[in-house]
Amino acid sequence: MESPIKLLTILGSTGSIGENALRVVEAHRERFSIVGLSAHSNAERLIEQARRFHPRIVNIGDESKLDEVKSALAPESIQVTAGRIGLLELASRDDATLLLNAIVGVPGMEPTIQAVESGIDVALSNKESLVMAGDLIRRLMEEHSAALNPVDSEHSAIWQCLAGEKLEEVRRIILTASGGPFRNMPKSEFSKITVHDALNHPNWDMGNKITIDSATMMNKGFEVIEAHWLFNLPLQRINILVHPQSIIHSLVEFVDGSIKAQLGVPDMKVPIQYALLYPEHASADWKRLDLTSLGELTFEKPDYDKFRCLELAFTALKHGGTLPVVLNVANDTAVYAFLREQIRFPEIPELVSAAMDAHASIQDPALDDILETERWTKEFLQPKLD
Amino acid sequence: MESPIKLLTILGSTGSIGENALRVVEAHRERFSIVGLSAHSNAERLIEQARRFHPRIVNIGDESKLDEVKSALAPESIQVTAGRIGLLELASRDDATLLLNAIVGVPGMEPTIQAVESGIDVALSNKESLVMAGDLIRRLMEEHSAALNPVDSEHSAIWQCLAGEKLEEVRRIILTASGGPFRNMPKSEFSKITVHDALNHPNWDMGNKITIDSATMMNKGFEVIEAHWLFNLPLQRINILVHPQSIIHSLVEFVDGSIKAQLGVPDMKVPIQYALLYPEHASADWKRLDLTSLGELTFEKPDYDKFRCLELAFTALKHGGTLPVVLNVANDTAVYAFLREQIRFPEIPELVSAAMDAHASIQDPALDDILETERWTKEFLQPKLD
Numbered sequence: 001m002e003s004p005i006k007l008l009t010i011l012g013s014t015g016s017i018g019e020n021a022l023r024v025v026e027a028h029r030e031r032f033s034i035v036g037l038s039a040h041s042n043a044e045r046l047i048e049q050a051r052r053f054h055p056r057i058v059n060i061g062d063e064s065k066l067d068e069v070k071s072a073l074a075p076e077s078i079q080v081t082a083g084r085i086g087l088l089e090l091a092s093r094d095d096a097t098l099l100l101n102a103i104v105g106v107p108g109m110e111p112t113i114q115a116v117e118s119g120i121d122v123a124l125s126n127k128e129s130l131v132m133a134g135d136l137i138r139r140l141m142e143e144h145s146a147a148l149n150p151v152d153s154e155h156s157a158i159w160q161c162l163a164g165e166k167l168e169e170v171r172r173i174i175l176t177a178s179g180g181p182f183r184n185m186p187k188s189e190f191s192k193i194t195v196h197d198a199l200n201h202p203n204w205d206m207g208n209k210i211t212i213d214s215a216t217m218m219n220k221g222f223e224v225i226e227a228h229w230l231f232n233l234p235l236q237r238i239n240i241l242v243h244p245q246s247i248i249h250s251l252v253e254f255v256d257g258s259i260k261a262q263l264g265v266p267d268m269k270v271p272i273q274y275a276l277l278y279p280e281h282a283s284a285d286w287k288r289l290d291l292t293s294l295g296e297l298t299f300e301k302p303d304y305d306k307f308r309c310l311e312l313a314f315t316a317l318k319h320g321g322t323l324p325v326v327l328n329v330a331n332d333t334a335v336y337a338f339l340r341e342q343i344r345f346p347e348i349p350e351l352v353s354a355a356m357d358a359h360a361s362i363q364d365p366a367l368d369d370i371l372e373t374e375r376w377t378k379e380f381l382q383p384k385l386d
Numbered sequence: 387m388e389s390p391i392k393l394l395t396i397l398g399s400t401g402s403i404g405e406n407a408l409r410v411v412e413a414h415r416e417r418f419s420i421v422g423l424s425a426h427s428n429a430e431r432l433i434e435q436a437r438r439f440h441p442r443i444v445n446i447g448d449e450s451k452l453d454e455v456k457s458a459l460a461p462e463s464i465q466v467t468a469g470r471i472g473l474l475e476l477a478s479r480d481d482a483t484l485l486l487n488a489i490v491g492v493p494g495m496e497p498t499i500q501a502v503e504s505g506i507d508v509a510l511s512n513k514e515s516l517v518m519a520g521d522l523i524r525r526l527m528e529e530h531s532a533a534l535n536p537v538d539s540e541h542s543a544i545w546q547c548l549a550g551e552k553l554e555e556v557r558r559i560i561l562t563a564s565g566g567p568f569r570n571m572p573k574s575e576f577s578k579i580t581v582h583d584a585l586n587h588p589n590w591d592m593g594n595k596i597t598i599d600s601a602t603m604m605n606k607g608f609e610v611i612e613a614h615w616l617f618n619l620p621l622q623r624i625n626i627l628v629h630p631q632s633i634i635h636s637l638v639e640f641v642d643g644s645i646k647a648q649l650g651v652p653d654m655k656v657p658i659q660y661a662l663l664y665p666e667h668a669s670a671d672w673k674r675l676d677l678t679s680l681g682e683l684t685f686e687k688p689d690y691d692k693f694r695c696l697e698l699a700f701t702a703l704k705h706g707g708t709l710p711v712v713l714n715v716a717n718d719t720a721v722y723a724f725l726r727e728q729i730r731f732p733e734i735p736e737l738v739s740a741a742m743d744a745h746a747s748i749q750d751p752a753l754d755d756i757l758e759t760e761r762w763t764k765e766f767l768q769p770k771l772d
Contacts, residue, residue, distance in 0.1 A: 160644060160646060161646065163549065163550030163551060164549030164550020164551065164665075165549060165550065165667070166666075166667075169666065169667040169668075174677075241677055241678065248647075251649070251677075253674075253675075254667035255667055255668065255669040255670070256656055256659055256660065256667040256668055256669065256670045256672075257650060257651070257653070257656050257670060257672050257673070257674050257675070258546060258648060258650055258656050258660065258667060259648065259649040259650055259675055260546060260547065260646060260647070260648055260649075261634075261646070261647045261648075261649060262644060262645065262646050262647075263637070263644075263645040263646075263647060264643055264644055264645055265643070267643070270642055270643050270644050273642055274642065274644065279550075280552075280555065281551070281552075281555040281640035281641055281642040281644060282555075282641065282642055283641040283642065284641070284642045284643060286642075286643050287643070288639075288643050289639075289643070289645055291560075291627055291637075291685040292627065292685050292686055292687045294685060295684075296682035296683060296684045297682060297683040297684075298681075298682045298683075299677040299678050299680060300678055301678045
């Protein structure tokens with residue numbers, strides 16, 4: 001049977017996930033038609049990508065670059081829009097069958113909601129969508145029959161291990177965590193951590209914000225929240241396992257005690273491709289895992305006392321409503337303050353905790369409640385950072 | 387949906403696999419009705435099992451014990467037969483929907499063939515069936531629409547990893563091997579290995595014959611042959627990986643580089659239950675794997691120079707026909723000769739190799755060809771052991 005062509009839009013196409021996604025498309029040209037591409041501000045790269053992949057439409061976030069992109073792409077007859085409204089329009093175009101949302105940060109949330117409301121399946125790399133609006137997105141997915149395909153290596157691992165299996169036969173899922181650069185540092189030394197120390201991630205090369213989230217383990221807390229919404233499992237059935245080598249990307253334990261794991265080299269092209277061509281494992285010539293050259297694989301319990309962000313994330317998920325929005329936005333604010341050397345490393349969870357304590361959560365939030373909570377959290381933290 | 391009751395016959399019910407299978411049945415009484423039980427010679431235990439599980443029929447291999455079993459089970463109105471013919475009749479009874487073949491050694495081959503010819507699905511623990519008659523059994527399975535459910539932990543792992551996946555998307559399967567007790571011993575010292583040394587297996591408590599097969603790694607060679615017939619994969623797509631801790635039971639690599647693995651404690655009840663209740667992971671309270679208490683997991687390439695039995699098994703599979711029969715029977719003969727201290731450890735592969743070299747293989751063998759080759763191999767080796 002011929003597989004249908006995927007009509008694909010990529011939001012955030014000039015970022016690391018977007019670039020890798022286009023490498024996947026390149027490797028399977030006959031399987032994809034590109035509907036749209038969007039970039040935050042890298043006009044030059046967006047133009048190159050558009051010339052190569054011939055989308056119907058591109059969106060550049062930075063409105064001052066509209067003319068540059070427009071004139072460059074005029075000979076290609078590609079429609080060009082700029083700014084936020086154009087981005088949200090692009091996200092809801094139903095001539096796409098699949099949207100890869102690779103936007104980094106809070107601005108990625110609304111495009112996910114737009115796409116799901118338009119009944120478009122979303123390959124989801126943007127973490128904030130489910131962390132901040134998981135409840136809402138879950139409801140919209142059911143209403144509009146849209147699916148979410150996880151892109152994150154951990155969630156992709158769980159998803160792959162669940163292929164052909166029944167959710168009610170799952171005892172728990174186990175998200176692995178590298179433990180970050182401070183796994184073996186005593187808590188008493190955390191206040192001396194510099195930005196340079198924290199940006200030194202052992203296994204993956206990621207952006208600065210997510211690298212700090214990995215160092216505080218907030219990233220893993222976010223992944224627990226995402227896993228909850230992706231796989232419809234309660235918090236008690238989602239565990240974290242520290243696995244410093246990051247070779248096992250995550251595991252699923254079934255009710256009979258059997259455990260399945262997904263392993264691989266740390267190459268995002270593998271989970272991206274799986275999310276784009278699901279349920280197919282398509283042939284690819286990327287670097288392969290050689291288990292015999294690995295040294296050893298080890299496992300540890302996470303240290304919840306040292307990494308307070310984990311508990312904060314669990315609390316946010318347990319209470320639900322708009323509390324996860326506060327978790328996410330307060331963490332964002334605190335991490336950028338740390339990167340600007342305004343606060344010390346241990347103050348990140350302190351600020352998040354203070355905001356969560358002060359917040360009056362709204363249950364079953366609509367989009368407006370989420371956006372209002374985002375504003376509230378920023379305003380609440382502002383005086384503490386001046 | 388209610389799952390249908392499995393009408394189950396267990397051959398070799400008083401052995402280790404048989405006893406564990408009855409523990410599985412005990413844990414899920416409502417899911418099974420026992421049609422038949424058979425034991426080689428342990429009449430006492432067979433009687434106990436029959437009183438507990440009320441099969442319609444039992445078979446005792448040792449004909450001298452027929453009267454003992456008959457009189458013990460007369461009040462239970464259970465039919466009792468004895469000897470080989472009764473065993474083969476039991477294997478082909480089509481009031482069973484599933485036959486667990488847990489007979490150890492060559493005598494287990496024909497019951498598998500009988501069951502498959504009768505269209506009965508077989509949960510297969512007996513290795514010799516596929517090693518000696520894989521080609522024939524495969525043909526009969528298609529003809530009679532019977533399935534084989536692997537019981538071995540390695541093959542169960544592969545089978546579980548293949549759930550929901552397509553065989554054409556599998557790049558290779560990777561059978562893990564503990565490497566046995568002589569993994570780190572130089573080949574030059576192999577001639578000094580005593581029976582006592584060889585029976586000291588690091589991870590699993592098994593019978594003597596299979597423990598020696600594990601020490602020579604012939605066991606892993608047999609598993610490669612079994613995997614070939616179970617999963618319909620060519621030899622080049624079946625790899626062996628030494629993993630001394632035996633926690634990862636085997637792995638599957640897909641064409642996109644993604645690898646799935648199945649892990650667990652070394653408890654045969656897990657794969658037995660999966661084979662009996664497939665495709666279900668049924669709830670069970672057995673010992674669970676705690677990855678954080680494991681220490682480390684390591685992986686090595688197998689040493690084909692040291693463990694010559696691996697190459698012999700590959701050769702037998704490559705050439706096919708009746709050569710795998712010679713491999714198996716010659717190995718049987720050699721291992722028992724080693725256990726009786728008639729030959730030294732390095733002579734095991736030497737005898738197998740000599741028999742394989744001398745044999746004129748018959749392609750597409752029928753059962754008679756297999757049985758004739760069995761006789762030929764024994765006769766060929768006899769003079770070398772006197």
